[in-house]
Amino acid sequence: MSRTTDVIVVGSGLAGLMAALGAARQGREVRVISEGMGCLAIGSGSVDLLGYAPDGACVDDPWAAMALLPATHPYSLLGSDKVRAALAALVETAARHGLGLRAAERDGTPRNTRVPTIMGTLKPTYLVPDSFDQEALAKARHVLVASVRGFRDCRPALVIDQLRRYPDWADKNF
């Protein structure tokens, strides 16, 4: 094995893998060196963009909110065009491997949507799997919270208790 390469990427999380893929697509020889488990293993399959404004408020339209970020914020430094291009590359890569991702929408406009987390909070997220039915989740009267035997981190009773604290979830039947 050659001891030289064009690019070495350390870490095989979302950032490292996309960086490695980008470099490889530009014809570079790439090596990925990684140790341990990154956050990909525990992600929900949805991809967050800008869920919270600097004052902590939940963001509805991440693109509009991005324009109001301080100049030092990573999204401001990158510029929204590059963020859009990165998301498009991720969507295209995921699609090639059989995972459909799309931006959540409201009234035909891309918007953050709120998804339940393993802790029972509702968090704003942007790209959701094709299988995610936003409208059905909002309208559902009955909700089943299931865990997998051996998966210690998901506690349905806690999830239900937390979700009931949200006014628009309080009257659902769990």
Ligand SMILES: Cc1cc2nc3c(=O)[nH]c(=O)nc-3n(C[C@H](O)[C@H](O)[C@H](O)COP(=O)(O)OP(=O)(O)OC[C@H]3O[C@@H](n4cnc5c(N)ncnc54)[C@H](O)[C@@H]3O)c2cc1C
């Ligand atoms: C519980 C949880 C749930 C989340 N859910 C979501 C979600 O649903 N949607 C979403 O968009 N975001 C989610 N996030 C956030 C998301 O996971 C991170 O923003 C994203 O994974 C960051 O990617 P990354 O590549 O920078 O880091 P990581 O995914 O952490 O990758 C870092 C990589 O570097 C490797 N590494 C670390 N140290 C070394 C070393 N010394 N030498 C070699 N390799 C090393 C690690 O093993 C890993 O492969 C979640 C985070 C957590 C903790």
